[in-house]
Amino acid sequence: MSGARKIYTMPGPLRMYRGGCSLSRVDVAYETWGELNEARDNAILLFTGLSPSAHAAASRLDPSPGWWEEMIGKDHPIDTRRYFLICMNSLGSCFGSTGPASVNPDSGEPYRLDFPVLSLEDVARAGKELLRGLGITKLAAVMGASMGGMTALAFAVKFPTVAEAVVSISGAARALPFAIALRSLQREIIRSDGAWNRGSYPLGAGPVRGMQLARKLGMITYRSSKEWQLRFGRERIAEERKTGDAFAIDFEVEAYMEAHARKFTGQFDPNCYLYLSRAMDLFDLGDHGGSVEAALGRVRAKRALIMGVETDFLFPLFQQKEIADGLEAAGLDVTFAGLDSLQGHDAFLVDMDNFRPRIGEFLA
Amino acid sequence: MSGARKIYTMPGPLRMYRGGCSLSRVDVAYETWGELNEARDNAILLFTGLSPSAHAAASRLDPSPGWWEEMIGKDHPIDTRRYFLICMNSLGSCFGSTGPASVNPDSGEPYRLDFPVLSLEDVARAGKELLRGLGITKLAAVMGASMGGMTALAFAVKFPTVAEAVVSISGAARALPFAIALRSLQREIIRSDGAWNRGSYPLGAGPVRGMQLARKLGMITYRSSKEWQLRFGRERIAEERKTGDAFAIDFEVEAYMEAHARKFTGQFDPNCYLYLSRAMDLFDLGDHGGSVEAALGRVRAKRALIMGVETDFLFPLFQQKEIADGLEAAGLDVTFAGLDSLQGHDAFLVDMDNFRPRIGEFLA
Numbered sequence: 001m002s003g004a005r006k007i008y009t010m011p012g013p014l015r016m017y018r019g020g021c022s023l024s025r026v027d028v029a030y031e032t033w034g035e036l037n038e039a040r041d042n043a044i045l046l047f048t049g050l051s052p053s054a055h056a057a058a059s060r061l062d063p064s065p066g067w068w069e070e071m072i073g074k075d076h077p078i079d080t081r082r083y084f085l086i087c088m089n090s091l092g093s094c095f096g097s098t099g100p101a102s103v104n105p106d107s108g109e110p111y112r113l114d115f116p117v118l119s120l121e122d123v124a125r126a127g128k129e130l131l132r133g134l135g136i137t138k139l140a141a142v143m144g145a146s147m148g149g150m151t152a153l154a155f156a157v158k159f160p161t162v163a164e165a166v167v168s169i170s171g172a173a174r175a176l177p178f179a180i181a182l183r184s185l186q187r188e189i190i191r192s193d194g195a196w197n198r199g200s201y202p203l204g205a206g207p208v209r210g211m212q213l214a215r216k217l218g219m220i221t222y223r224s225s226k227e228w229q230l231r232f233g234r235e236r237i238a239e240e241r242k243t244g245d246a247f248a249i250d251f252e253v254e255a256y257m258e259a260h261a262r263k264f265t266g267q268f269d270p271n272c273y274l275y276l277s278r279a280m281d282l283f284d285l286g287d288h289g290g291s292v293e294a295a296l297g298r299v300r301a302k303r304a305l306i307m308g309v310e311t312d313f314l315f316p317l318f319q320q321k322e323i324a325d326g327l328e329a330a331g332l333d334v335t336f337a338g339l340d341s342l343q344g345h346d347a348f349l350v351d352m353d354n355f356r357p358r359i360g361e362f363l364a
Numbered sequence: 365m366s367g368a369r370k371i372y373t374m375p376g377p378l379r380m381y382r383g384g385c386s387l388s389r390v391d392v393a394y395e396t397w398g399e400l401n402e403a404r405d406n407a408i409l410l411f412t413g414l415s416p417s418a419h420a421a422a423s424r425l426d427p428s429p430g431w432w433e434e435m436i437g438k439d440h441p442i443d444t445r446r447y448f449l450i451c452m453n454s455l456g457s458c459f460g461s462t463g464p465a466s467v468n469p470d471s472g473e474p475y476r477l478d479f480p481v482l483s484l485e486d487v488a489r490a491g492k493e494l495l496r497g498l499g500i501t502k503l504a505a506v507m508g509a510s511m512g513g514m515t516a517l518a519f520a521v522k523f524p525t526v527a528e529a530v531v532s533i534s535g536a537a538r539a540l541p542f543a544i545a546l547r548s549l550q551r552e553i554i555r556s557d558g559a560w561n562r563g564s565y566p567l568g569a570g571p572v573r574g575m576q577l578a579r580k581l582g583m584i585t586y587r588s589s590k591e592w593q594l595r596f597g598r599e600r601i602a603e604e605r606k607t608g609d610a611f612a613i614d615f616e617v618e619a620y621m622e623a624h625a626r627k628f629t630g631q632f633d634p635n636c637y638l639y640l641s642r643a644m645d646l647f648d649l650g651d652h653g654g655s656v657e658a659a660l661g662r663v664r665a666k667r668a669l670i671m672g673v674e675t676d677f678l679f680p681l682f683q684q685k686e687i688a689d690g691l692e693a694a695g696l697d698v699t700f701a702g703l704d705s706l707q708g709h710d711a712f713l714v715d716m717d718n719f720r721p722r723i724g725e726f727l728a
Contacts, residue, residue: 113610177596177617178589184618185580187611189553192573199610209556216549217581225542225677232541234648246477246563247551247638250645253541254548274611281614284598313589313677 004031004062005054005096008133010126014091017121018282025105028130029089029096030054031062033072034080036136043136044078044363045127045163046087047144047151050276051268053095056087070352077360083140090151091126092118092275100271101203113199118275120147120283124155128162138162141363142301145169145348146315147276150283153296153323157288160300166327167362169307169348169355172319173292173326174284179314182221183277186214190270199271206270212261214273219257224311224344228253296326305362307337307355312345335362368395368426369418369460372497374490378455381485382646389469392494393453393460394418395426397436398444400500407500408442408727409491409527410451411508411515414640415632417459420451434716441724447504454515455490456482456639464635465567477563482639484511484647488519492526502526505727506665509533509712510679511640514647517660517687521652524664530691531726533671533712533719536683537656537690538648543678546585547641550578554634563635570634576625578637583621588675588708592617660690669726671701671719676709699726 007029013022031054036043046056048067057072058065072078078085089097092115100115107114131139142163144152149171156166172179193210195201235252242248249255285295304327308320317338324336339354341347348355371393377386395418400407410420412431421436422429436442442449453461456479464479471478495503506527508516513535520530536543557574559565599616606612613619649659668691672684681702688700703718705711712719 174598176589177592177598177615178584180598180615181580181584181592181617181621184613184615184621185577185584188580189577191611192557192577194558213549213553213556216545216552220542220545220549225540225680228541228545234538234541234544247555247642249548250642251541251544251548253545257545257548278611278614316589 004059005029006031007096008130010129010133014122014125014129016116017119017125019117021116023098023116026091026098026126026129027096027102028091028098028126030130031056031059031087033057033059033085034083036084036134040136041138042082042140043084043086043131043134044141044143045131045139045155046085047123047127047142047148047155048087048090049146049148050273050280051264053093054087054089056085067349071356071359077356077363079363083363086130086134088127088130090123090147090276092123092272092279094269094272097126099269100199100275101269110203112271115271115275118279120151120154120279121158123151123279124158127151127155128159131162139164141165141167143167144171146171146345147280150280153285154283156299156301157285157295160298163301164303165362166299166301166304166332167359168304168320168323170309170312170315170320170345171323172283172315173296173323174286175281176316176319180281182217182314183281186217187274187277189214189217190274196270201270203269204266208265211265211268211270211273215261215264216257219260221314222344222346224313224342226311227342227344230342232256292322293326293329296323297330299327299330299332301332303333303335303362305335305337305359307339307348307358309339309341309344309347311340311342312347314345368423369393370395371460372494374493374497378486378489378493380480381483381489383481385480387462387480390455390462390490390493391460391466392455392462392490394494395420395423395451397421397423397449398447400448400498404500405502405504406446407448407450407495407503408505408507409495409503409519410449411487411491411506411512411519412451412454413510413512414637414644415628417457418451418453420449431713435720435723441720441727443727447727450494450498452491452494454487454511454640456487456636456643458633458636461490463633464563464639465633474567476635479635479639482643484515484518484643485522487515487643488522491515491519492523495526503528505529505531507531508535510535510709511644514644517649518647520663520665521649521659524662527665528667529726530663530665530668530696531723532668532684532687534673534676534679534684534709535687536679537660537687538650539645540680540683544645546581546678547645550581551638551641553578553581554638560634565634567633568630572629575629575632575634575637579625579628580621583624585678586708586710588677588706590675591706591708594706596620656686657690657693660687661694663691663694663696665696667697667699667726669699669701669723671703671712671722673703673705673708673711675704675706676711678709
């Protein structure tokens with residue numbers, strides 16, 4: 001566990017957005033960088049993608065590199081001399097926040113599939129509750145990429161006057177059927193692994209193979225065909241790395257996927273993955289006011305930075321354009337950036353040359 | 365079994381392109397439409413994609429509709445009053461041609477994983493042997509789509525003077541790493557199903573769940589995000605169709621995939637699927653002469669029709685352009701058609717309004 005991780009326990013139950021039930025005890029794990037100013041108005045709330053923890057960057061208490069290391073710090077785009085950054089582990093995840101792998105106080109056992117249906121609206125609300133706990137009523141910005149970009153929009157629509165700026169990167173106002181099909185298949189692959197056992201696996205173990213296969217499918221959709229052509233081409237693996245198994249891997253691109261899938265396994269709880277993945281499918285800003293346009297029309301932030309990447313086929317660029325147009329119609333000062341990064345959906349994690357200056361300028 | 369299916373048994377063994385071994389007895393299943401003319405020069409040899417049988421269209425002996433029904437017949441683009449069409453079930457498949465599900469004459473048992481490594485060059489050679497059996501030395505055209513489009517190119521390069529024309533639709537001169545990753549994952553999903561049992565399942569049964577999941581992944585890659593947005597959007601399934609299972613399907617796009625995956629299961633032998641899928645990954649025309657350009661430079665056909673579809677992300681349009689450019693450099697009269705069909709890689713099976721006139725004109 002990260003030494004920088006703090007836990008906020010909500011004073012009361014959290015009413016879930018769907019399903020008509022509540023979570024009786026809710027922990028929210030988070031980390032912070034920088035200092036909250038006297039006016040308490042320099043905070044940025046950062047929502048993550050599906051799999052990261054709250055450890056977005058190194059700090060004194062946890063010097064290990066975070067998932068957005070190059071974006072956060074002194075003289076970095078999210079400048080911690082100016083801003084008080086809060087990164088939150090999503091509700092439903094397994095890195096300190098309450099989720100399906102947490103113990104249900106009513107039963108003394110992990111929730112597993114008894115966890116209620118999770119929506120990104122619940123993740124956004126948990127973020128709002130965390131702010132209450134920290135005594136923050138105004139944000140300089142709410143921010144996120146991928147699932148976090150969706151959650152940042154949910155936050156801005158549900159709590160329209162809290163954030164002065166909205167930064168949504170490679171996000172979407174609603175899940176497309178193509179993305180739903182891909183995530184649905186990932187979930188089915190996990191559920192098809194006998195070790196899943198309808199969610200009742202020993203925590204920390206479970207459907208290892210299913211998680212690896214689902215992760216591989218994720219990786220294929222997070223990058224771009226063009227990048228892989230340049231990186232791997234048709235390069236074969238060396239003879240001595242071959243296993244002799246029938247249909248074992250031949251190509252470098254297969255070895256790359258295998259290595260990354262193995263790294264992922266054991267880090268992420270399978271039931272949490274299922275809940276967060278479905279929350280993305282269920283997300284539709286149109287639920288708030290009848291249409292995406294109407295929902296975005298509620299946002300009272302002043303400015304927005306909406307970014308996307310041309311090679312992203314999971315969250316295609318027209319989805320970010322839809323967000324930008326909706327916020328512009330709502331009267332926000334919108335900066336839209338459609339980048340030509342090679343790395344597809346994951347570009348915000350790796351293409352720092354393109355992302356850093358845009359985010360830095362917007363927050364300057 | 366189709367009443368129209370004929371079997372040609374090769375008079376001797378077939379030496380495989382890779383692995384230095386031979387198949388001692390080779391059957392090739394095929395169907396024909398139209399009549400071979402006196403000059404024996406009006407035949408078209410049609411190679412299929414990964415999963416179809418030789419039953420490309422209805423005939424007197426088998427009136428059930430074929431997989432390319434609207435393309436074949438009197439007054440159809442492949443006009444059977446003029447041409448003698450031969451469609452061949454690929455070597456390695458399970459619809460009459462010798463493959464991993466066939467009995468190995470040396471052991472009396474099915475080959476299963478003892479089947480030698482299959483290459484599309486072997487499929488092309490089996491086609492050439494079939495022509496020999498039919499007493500045909502010249503073709504009016506060699507033709508195919510998807511895997512069949514790759515095989516048609518392999519045929520045209522290996523037997524450069526046989527076909528007067530080449531028609532390659534949504535094919536490629538070599539597999540890209542993105543497509544390799546997707547097919548590799550499909551194979552791993554099948555192999556991860558315990559019922560696969562390293563290939564030793566009861567024929568006709570086996571890894572049903574793995575095949576369904578692999579089929580779903582295939583379907584996602586065969587169509588386009590744009591098409592699914594128009595067809596399904598975020599439509600939910602009716603309450604009464606819900607199963608009550610945790611994480612069972614919510615959306616119409618999921619129900620569509622489930623129905624198609626179930627239809628596929630039991631039709632296709634899992635080991636045959638593994639062999640044919642890998643053959644596509646291994647395919648690289650550059651193996652013939654050092655580069656794709658050099659390989660295509662060998663082709664002595666007079667004309668070529670090279671088609672592709674803008675929404676195809678499995679066999680992207682630039683791959684068909686590469687083929688067209690290579691054949692043009694080789695001196696062929698090349699017609700290149702990059703279509704704006706919505707249906708992605710599968711468009712040749714469904715977007716008849718776009719495909720029929722182009723193929724009809726070329727063959728007229």
